Amino acid sequence: MMDKGLYREVLLDHFRNPRNKGSLEEGMQRERGSNPRCGDDIEVGVVQVESRIEQIRFHGRGCSVCIASASMMTEACEGAPSDSAISLCNHVESWVGSREGGTVPHPGVEALDGARAHAARHTCILLSWRALCRLLTADAA
Amino acid sequence: MMDKGLYREVLLDHFRNPRNKGSLEEGMQRERGSNPRCGDDIEVGVVQVESRIEQIRFHGRGCSVCIASASMMTEACEGAPSDSAISLCNHVESWVGSREGGTVPHPGVEALDGARAHAARHTCILLSWRALCRLLTADAA
Amino acid sequence: MVESLASPWRHDFPQLLENPQLHYLDSAATALKPSAVVEASRRVLSEDYGPIHRGLYPAAERATDAYEAARSTLHRFLGGREDDCLVFTRSATESLNLLAEGWLQSVLVPGDEVWVTTLEHHANYLPWKRVCERVGATLRVVPLNTDQTIDATQFDDLHPRVKLVAITAVSNVLGVALPVSEIAARAHAVGALVVVDAAQAIGHQRIDLATWGCDAVVASAHKMSGPTGIGVLLARRSVLECTEPLLVGGGMVDLATAEQPVWAALPSKLEAGSPNLVGAVAMAAAADYLSDAGIDRVESHVAALTHSASEALAQLRGVSVLALDAPERDHGIVSFNLDGVHPHDVGQIAGELGVAVRAGHHCCQPLMQALGVDATVRASFALYNDDTDVDALVSAVENVIDVFGVR
Amino acid sequence: MVESLASPWRHDFPQLLENPQLHYLDSAATALKPSAVVEASRRVLSEDYGPIHRGLYPAAERATDAYEAARSTLHRFLGGREDDCLVFTRSATESLNLLAEGWLQSVLVPGDEVWVTTLEHHANYLPWKRVCERVGATLRVVPLNTDQTIDATQFDDLHPRVKLVAITAVSNVLGVALPVSEIAARAHAVGALVVVDAAQAIGHQRIDLATWGCDAVVASAHKMSGPTGIGVLLARRSVLECTEPLLVGGGMVDLATAEQPVWAALPSKLEAGSPNLVGAVAMAAAADYLSDAGIDRVESHVAALTHSASEALAQLRGVSVLALDAPERDHGIVSFNLDGVHPHDVGQIAGELGVAVRAGHHCCQPLMQALGVDATVRASFALYNDDTDVDALVSAVENVIDVFGVR
Numbered sequence A, B: 001m002m003d004k005g006l007y008r009e010v011l012l013d014h015f016r017n018p019r020n021k022g023s024l025e026e027g028m029q030r031e032r033g034s035n036p037r038c039g040d041d042i043e044v045g046v047v048q049v050e051s052r053i054e055q056i057r058f059h060g061r062g063c064s065v066c067i068a069s070a071s072m073m074t075e076a077c078e079g080a081p082s083d084s085a086i087s088l089c090n091h092v093e094s095w096v097g098s099r100e101g102g103t104v105p106h107p108g109v110e111a112l113d114g115a116r117a118h119a120a121r122h123t124c125i126l127l128s129w130r131a132l133c134r135l136l137t138a139d140a141a
Numbered sequence C, D: 001m002v003e004s005l006a007s008p009w010r011h012d013f014p015q016l017l018e019n020p021q022l023h024y025l026d027s028a029a030t031a032l033k034p035s036a037v038v039e040a041s042r043r044v045l046s047e048d049y050g051p052i053h054r055g056l057y058p059a060a061e062r063a064t065d066a067y068e069a070a071r072s073t074l075h076r077f078l079g080g081r082e083d084d085c086l087v088f089t090r091s092a093t094e095s096l097n098l099l100a101e102g103w104l105q106s107v108l109v110p111g112d113e114v115w116v117t118t119l120e121h122h123a124n125y126l127p128w129k130r131v132c133e134r135v136g137a138t139l140r141v142v143p144l145n146t147d148q149t150i151d152a153t154q155f156d157d158l159h160p161r162v163k164l165v166a167i168t169a170v171s172n173v174l175g176v177a178l179p180v181s182e183i184a185a186r187a188h189a190v191g192a193l194v195v196v197d198a199a200q201a202i203g204h205q206r207i208d209l210a211t212w213g214c215d216a217v218v219a220s221a222h223k224m225s226g227p228t229g230i231g232v233l234l235a236r237r238s239v240l241e242c243t244e245p246l247l248v249g250g251g252m253v254d255l256a257t258a259e260q261p262v263w264a265a266l267p268s269k270l271e272a273g274s275p276n277l278v279g280a281v282a283m284a285a286a287a288d289y290l291s292d293a294g295i296d297r298v299e300s301h302v303a304a305l306t307h308s309a310s311e312a313l314a315q316l317r318g319v320s321v322l323a324l325d326a327p328e329r330d331h332g333i334v335s336f337n338l339d340g341v342h343p344h345d346v347g348q349i350a351g352e353l354g355v356a357v358r359a360g361h362h363c364c365q366p367l368m369q370a371l372g373v374d375a376t377v378r379a380s381f382a383l384y385n386d387d388t389d390v391d392a393l394v395s396a397v398e399n400v401i402d403v404f405g406v407r
């Protein structure tokens, strides 16, 4: 049952072994995302070089969906041009909001498909993406 | 139909030809009863002699039930000892409040039986009785 | 050519089917319910019930979806724009109090003005009055003009100290409609906001916030054949953003432990406590029912009944119909008085004859004062009424005339 | 000896009959409805509907009688005394806000105190906090003691500057009951009033204002298997006499045109707007249903289920049940956490397995802070639950333990 559901192996793997998770380094640009309603609290850090995301990390706490989504995000965005990353964030936002259908924004986030069906989990999924988007957009402005 | 209902002839007669209605004389004790919700507004005046109601009158405006009830009240109370009149007021209050059953407080108010069945008319019936009761009670105190 | 006054909707109303002798002409107080609303309410109570917000299991998700779908339905039904936000309240009364206490209170300064009209319901009068007095602002009551209506030119003297114009779409006593768009244009020209009380209009005419160009509209479900205990406030997001919540508690706060609690985003901020799922779903069912019936068809049916009743009543001995010569007057309501007979007596005798009308001040004491009466008899029409109701009304009043020997 | 945990009432709940695989353990958020409530609601919507107050025809009189009968039923159900008065509100949340804004606000002076406890719901915390801040009074939050409860001795230092003690009868997170009467005695000894939040207790234990000796009690219908969108405030008449209305409008004013409007007598003064007939009747039907079931039998059934679930959960690897060693703890609620797994994940997986539990802060952020957690998983029981629900809960949690490899 769990295979088709929210908790696919891929998601659980990202939760158990989150990629690019750990304390942020000095000099990183940082942005926090927090949802006091469920206690999710995450900070995203990036190093941009020539409008490309050279490095991206996050730390914090949250439910499996929140942590796995942040982990997937770092994999999907590392090395990407900053404006593509912004587009990706927006695409993820709308893909999640629509709950079903639409094209998967990035192969690395496909495992979030089970979670986006549940409106109550949208904030969990999007917490890190919104933080990244704020960070990159503020920086571009 | 109207015969059994609220608007028995007796009540309509008291409305059309109210007893003891007209301007109050100088020197009467007065008490006003008003219900801004429906615009009923009545003033009762009495002359007490040796704790008896020597004279009683009222004036004002109101619906048929309000006017007829005031008219019946003046007939029932004229000449009565003041404390019996207070008792009568209280009896009418509880008889009306109970909506049905109970003993008729006074033969002269029997025609109010149809009206007391309707909770929305209780204020109309009781406006003058309550004014009289306040007047006599304040005076006795 | 005689227009048909039969109602194609009457058979949808179980209480009328059960009581064929009932002539219900008190829909302006509260309207009867169609089976669709009864059934929607039964279904959500007994099949699709669940808690709203943040539930992680199917019944909770379905309930949340149903609640939000009801919000969208009503947003559309009331002509809400994209930058409007719909808040569920307990009633039109609460909606107006929320705006008064939560918004007006914080924008008014001494010397400012709020304009209402003489024919406002207490619900669209007392909340503003209370706030104006607290703040030291002036509540100006636009008087009735000679044909017992309000027209847009009476708002020609609006000036920049006026912060709010609060008007009813339709008078619940006279049945006259106000020129909402024209008034709104004048108000906006001086920077005042416009709130429309659609409590009375909602059952039988199109409410269209966007076309009206107003800033907020309020209504109650029970007057549009929906359930009791729920209403809405649909307003510009920008207004609601700076509206302080009337109620604080669960669901409306993101961070309660902070020195200064952090309120949730709209609309949750203004919906403290467990949401009224059953009410919202049944209210949306009422909106769907009216939309399916065709709100324009409903409007002309109700107008025809109102017109026919006013004309017939005006012929009777001793009867004076209010606002009889006003334009824009057939919006479901006829108020009248009978020489020498108190409205209570008219109402009671009509009631005994199976004709349900209302007698009283209809929560419009300022209007009663302006009209110089204590009360009126009010007959009000809804989509389920037909010509038999008009006939019964007329013959009930004839009966009163008889009983009281009106000359 | 094994006590039977079968529920004699389960078959009264259509949603459970329709969904035999649903294990509804979220009644502390909102409770399912018995047929009696569904039917009462259907009947009043479709057969006995009418406007309330001052109607002069039979449908209006019947509606008024039904509304007032509902008031009496609930007055009795909550143990109201003769000098108490019951006001219908939209919810427990509104009831508390009404007391805060309408009563507390006018009695507090700077330097006064209001006492609440750490385990209050936001609805019994934020309204008092807001008023205290506005007035310059102090809101004191009585801390949890070591066994995660509140006891009466923590109120030994009450003093005459304390004007109000507001406490919940049962914690909606820990399921512990407070010693209401003992706290009330201490409060009254220093002249403070006592308000009891019975929102959580009302579904499964006797609420008895008279025996408790408190001054006011609030509750919502939806948590006692009644409809959504209605609640009550039952309080001493003397308190309500000096409570300013939160909402002003129709029905609550005798004379609106006066410079200083004259409010109507209680309870109308505090019930502005068209009364919620359908809600009141259906809420009374819920009270009758619980009375017929026997509230004491319901209480012991729910306690047995709660006890059994807590014991079983506490055995599982990585599970910590909150307030496990507290006395007076089996009031329908078990909160727990699972090592290394976020409550959302527990709730979601349980939900996918048909077990409806809640995960979150349960509108009790001060308590979460005191417990040092962000959220808990909460399973809550009502009269319709039985041992199959307990078993399903336990096996769902076992499943989570598996999925997340909790060690």
Ligand SMILES: Cc1ncc(COP(=O)(O)O)c(C=O)c1O
Pocket: C250, C272, C273, C274, C275, D028, D029, D091, D092, D093, D094, D121, D123, D124, D168, D170, D171, D172, D197, D199, D200, D220, D222, D363
């Ligand atoms: C203890 C407690 N108090 C108050 C409330 C508020 O009740 P409502 O949301 O129905 O107003 C709740 C439920 O949410 C509760 O559990």
Ligand SMILES: Cc1ncc(COP(=O)(O)O)c(C=O)c1O
Pocket: C028, C029, C091, C092, C093, C094, C121, C123, C124, C168, C170, C171, C172, C197, C199, C200, C220, C222, C363, D250, D272, D273, D274, D275
């Ligand atoms: C014009 C108007 N405004 C406001 C209201 C108040 O509506 P409610 O009592 O449902 O809050 C009413 C009805 O009573 C009304 O007719």
